[in-house]
Amino acid sequence: MAFPTASRPYHPSFQRKFLKAYIMRIQDIDAKINSLKSQALRALDVPEELIAAVNLETPPQPEMGDRGIPCFSLARHFRKAPPMIAEDLVESLRTVIEGSLKDTPLGQLIAEVRPVGPYANLFFDRAALAELVLSEALDDQKFGADTTASPEHWAFEYSAPNTNKPQHLGHVRNDLLGYSVAQITRWAGHKVTRVNLINDRGIHICKSMLAYQKWGDGETPESSGIKGDHLVGKYYVRFSQELAKEYAAWLESPASDARFETWQAEHPVDPKAKTQPTPEERRAQFASAYKDAYFNQDSALGGDARAMLLRWEAGDADTMALWKMMNAWVFKGFDETYERLGIEFDHTYYESQTYKFGKDIVLDALKEGLLEQLEDGAIVADLEKLGLSGQAQAKKVLLRSDGTSVYMTQDIGTALKRFETYNLDNMVYVVGNEQEYHFQVLFKVLALLKPELAGRLYHLSYGMVELPEGKMKSREGKVVDADDLMDQMEALANEAVQERWPELSPEDLKERARIIGMAALKFYILDFNPRTTVSFDPKKSIDFQGRTGPYCLYSYARIQSIGRKMGGWPAHTGEARDACLRALQTDLEFALIRHLQDWPTLAARSAADLDPSKISEYLFRLCKSFSTLYNDDAHKIVDIEDAQRRDALLYLAQAVAQTLQKGLNLLGIETLEEM
Secondary structure, three states, rough: OOOOOOOOOOOHHHHHHHHHHOOOOOOOHHHHHHHHHHHHHHHOOOOHHHOOOOEEEEEOHHHHOEEEEEEHHHHHHOOHHHHHHHHHHHHHHHHHHHHHOOOHHOOOOOOOEEEEEEEEEEOOOOOHHHHHHHHHHHHHOOOOOOHHHHOOEEEEOOOOOOOOOOEEEHHHHHHHHHHHHHHHHOOHHHHEEEEEEEEEEHHHHHHHHHHHHHHHHOOOOHHHHOHHHHHHHHHHHHHHHHHHHHHHHOOOOHHHHHHHHHHHOOOOOOOOOOOOOOOHHHHHHHHOOOHHHEEEEEHHHHHHHHHHHHHHHHHHHHHHHHHHHOOOOOOHHHHHHHHHHHHOOOOEEEEEEEHHOOOHHHHHHHOOOOOOOOOOOEEEEEEEOOOOOOOOEEEEEEEEEOEEHHHHHHHHHHHHHHHHOOOOOEEEEEEHHHHHHHHHHHHHHHHOOOOHHOOOOEEEOOOOOEEOEEOOEEOEOOOOEEEHHHHHEEEEEEEEHHHHHHOOEEEEEEHHHHHHHHHHHHHHHHHOOOOEEEEEOOOOOOOOOOHHHHHHHHHHHHHHHHHHHHOOOOOOOHHHHHHHOOOOOOHHHHHHHHHHHHHHHHHHHHHHHHHOOOHHHHHHHHHHHHHHHHHHHOOOOHHHOOOHHHHHHHHHHHHHHHHHHHHHHHHHOOOOOOO
């Protein structure tokens, strides 16, 4: 049979009328090819279950074709070698195309079908593919969006800071990851609700309050010139420092000696151990192991903090006034940090408003026989019955013996309230990997209480962001504050921009440094798979030549500069533009067109996996592909005299720029029209 080729293209009016209408979007192509594959295999009497197992592949080299159908899994059915099966399948594909697809856009798109080893490969007509991909990339503001076939309502909870300290580098990863996956999920076509749960109550909050009460001397953000959340964090660190002094003094006291003797009896040394600890080592072990028990049982500061918590729970006026004042400082500081990061929420909850959620739910579940009550009155879930056997904790307490709630109780109530309030289909918690067990238990308990929630709750577990010397410790003040980090990134960007473009005005320099610095931070953090532990390198992230946000920004601005230099983007319509797009034929041009063709599938995969790193990798490769094309002598747009060819390349460059901007936006990154 005959197929259309570049030298014998189909009539452009047919293309405009049918190709765009029939294959409405690029992502439909593979679905239609899968249907073609199924028809061809049915004609060869292949069973349906075997047909479903044969998946399309993209050949590793363009010269091998655009799509391949592997024949390995068909060998047992046909009792033939895969290359021989590929030949038969090619003939069947040709028959189906000639018989029912000849005059359809898919039939026009497929220029050739031929066996390539154990594959039946399809080759697309370059003119048809160029117009299809670039028309969509240029004309559709939502190019690559709405890829889901079944839109749902997703909620994402992220950030969730405590009001006893400013946000740090670890929070930055949470903020950026949560915001980005919410954006990507919305881009895929789902309805998205973004929520923040601020932890504004509890003993840790009282530590900051107590330290301020004892040593604050009326200091305020205004009087000190310190941002509100940093000021409160200063007193959280102060409490820890004072507690450490108190503990060190207590360890030298007779009371410590008595506790040490009791502790030794409760934690005997294994007499069969090869090495026995020295008395000094045992004392050091005790000092380390007993620290939390000291705070809860012996510490004067600990007693004061617990007493303050009780006053807060009782609604004591003075305690509430102090709490509200310090929280207001922190909230204002958080808002400033979020604004700089470009992070937004649809709803913000406060733990002080939600910590009692779930209590009635747990009591009702007890009445229904879903939970158990221990002899001391505590209400628990049997983890073994929930399929969590082998855990150190056999029973999970949901209400203490005194009737008070635990974090799990609050999470149960909050989750159910959100599903009811927003009519959700799915809920995602963006939380570090140290909380994986907590969410395993939470999801099992929720599924026990509400079976319809099974499979609709997700923990987006991410690895920590570490300093060169190891993990961050908020209580010791060994953190990289989010605000300080952003200042550092802007300073590094300022230095890099000033070096490259010394003619910039101070205003332009400041704005570009802000955008470039934030692009560097966001791209670097999001370029890692969420589960990966990240060691953040600010200088590496600002590199204009590496796999970085600044490199992608530069690529975008470079393309925009080309458009300005050529007097703006082409404005052809109808057949004139179609002719330009069909003029793209070289291998370098089609490497870039194929890359653009992959965008909808890539964006959909990123949404399905809740993984922004797939988009960052795609954008970097798109930039590299454009750079390869533009730096080739035969493709330097500004030097090409043939008007149609020049405009064709301008259309291609414009499509790349628009796709870059879309992808960067999904990572929360602003673009610059010029660098």
